[in-house]
Amino acid sequence: MEPLKVGILISGRGSNLQALIDAAADPAYPAEIAIVISNRADAPGLDRAKAAKIPHRVIAESGRRAFAAAADRELRAANIGLVALAGFMRLLDSDFVAAWRDRMVNIHPSLLPAFPGLHPQRQALAAGVKFSGCTVHFVRAEVDSGPIIAQAVVPVEDGDDEDRLAARILVAEHRVYPLAVRLFAEGRLGISGNRVSVAGGVPPDIVALNPTLASVES
Numbered sequence: 001m002e003p004l005k006v007g008i009l010i011s012g013r014g015s016n017l018q019a020l021i022d023a024a025a026d027p028a029y030p031a032e033i034a035i036v037i038s039n040r041a042d043a044p045g046l047d048r049a050k051a052a053k054i055p056h057r058v059i060a061e062s063g064r065r066a067f068a069a070a071a072d073r074e075l076r077a078a079n080i081g082l083v084a085l086a087g088f089m090r091l092l093d094s095d096f097v098a099a100w101r102d103r104m105v106n107i108h109p110s111l112l113p114a115f116p117g118l119h120p121q122r123q124a125l126a127a128g129v130k131f132s133g134c135t136v137h138f139v140r141a142e143v144d145s146g147p148i149i150a151q152a153v154v155p156v157e158d159g160d161d162e163d164r165l166a167a168r169i170l171v172a173e174h175r176v177y178p179l180a181v182r183l184f185a186e187g188r189l190g191i192s193g194n195r196v197s198v199a200g201g202v203p204p205d206i207v208a209l210n211p212t213l214a215s216v217e218s
């Protein structure tokens, strides 16, 4: 089967982009990164796309609609089947979100719906939660909202500050994002309202990220 063509939108560092590039380097992975779009010309993630010889574009339009129109053109020209936001830090035009409904995913460094928006690790520390983590979800109009595909739990440790917690969550992000994109590419995700089901059951790698699920599996 032809691999699913994924378009990735970034604004910065691109470490999640890199995790997806690395996953897709495996010929058995069911998706390929076909285009990378950045809204910032200085995003370091663009160098990762360059190094991997992936077509990349900068769309620096300041207007939300103008950005969306240009991004939509590029994504359609590249025959994209899934848009993945990877540290894309701009609000998206609502028509663009509607046009890519159920074909656009995002990763966010908290256990949504807790702590959407900016500085989620700072929000988690301020709230005093004992567990945080990351979430991959289908994109809906509200920021960092939509049906949840996969989450990974990361304990908050005594002495954590924002950077330390963010660094440990990032390690989990790099595992869970390629996994969620794989499930989509394999056509295993069903959406019903806010809930996402995974055909064939919860894969072992999700159980590894969330050990408490092991008892559900057996």
Ligand code: GAR
Pocket (backbone or CB within 6 Å): 012, 013, 014, 015, 016, 017, 045, 086, 087, 088, 107, 108, 109, 117, 144, 170, 173
């Ligand atoms: C990641 O932690 C990602 O989850 C977060 O930005 C960081 C980007 O890092 N995204 C959001 O907060 C979206 N609301 P990266 O550029 O190295 O992938």
